[in-house]
Amino acid sequence: MTKPETARFWDERYASPFASYGTEPNDYLREVAGKIPDGPVLCLAEGEGRNAVFLAGQGHRVTALDLSEVGLANAAALAARHGVSLETVVADITTFDLGEQRWAGIIAIWAHLPSELRPGLHAACVRALRPGGVFVLEAYTPRQLDRPGVGGPPIADALPTPEELRRDLTGLRLEQCREVDREIAEGTFHHGASTTVQVLGVKPAGPEPIG
DSSP states (O other): OOOOHHHHHHHHTTTTTTTTTOOOHHHOOHHHHHHHOSSSSEEEEOTTOOOHHHHHHHTTTTEESSSOOOHHHHHHHEEEOOOOOOOOEEETTTTTTOOOOOOOEEEEEOOOTTTTTHHHHHHHHHEEEEEEEEEEEEOOOOOGSSSSSSSSSOOGSSOHHHHHHHHTTTTTTEEEEEEEEEEEEEEEEEEEEEEEEEEEEEOOOSOOOOO
C-alpha cells in the first residue's frame, strides 16, 4: 500500500473506537514499564493510544506518533477520560525526525514494517535515546504465520526475528531479546495463542567496559 492508502486503512480500522485493540496497555509494556527512566517517552505507531495513556499515567511526558488522524483523535479522547495529557503527532514513523539523545524511552509495540525499512528506523531509535534511555518492542515473528487470523500482518517480510533485531539495535545493551509463545487478548485483531519477539534495550550511559 502507498502511504495515503495505509493512512486510509488505519483511519477505517479506528472508525469504531477501541474495537480493534482495546484500551488496556500491551502486557509486555506493562511488565517492563518500570525500567523506563524519568523523562519524555515516544510511542511509535501508537494507534488509539492505549500504551501512551498507560505511560502518561505512570508520570511520563508522552508523545504518541501515528499515521492515522482518527486513531490519534481516539487517543486524545482516551487520555482525557483518564485525566492525563498526551502530545499527538500525525506522521510516518519511517520519515519523522526522532532527534538526537531526546527520549528517555521509545516504545514500538506492533510497529510492523517491511524489512528494508526496519534497520533505518531502529538505528534512528538508538540515536534518539538519551544515555540510560530504554527501548521497548514487541512484534509478531515469522512463526506467527502458522497461526492465521490471530494477529499481525500475514506477510513474512514484515515480521522480525530476534536475530534481525539484534543486528538492527547495535548500540543498545539488550537486557531481553527473546521469542516467546504467549496468549494475547487485545481487542478484535490480537486475540489468541501467539508467537512474538520481545526486546528491552538500554542505551549505555557511557563507554562500554572492555573485557
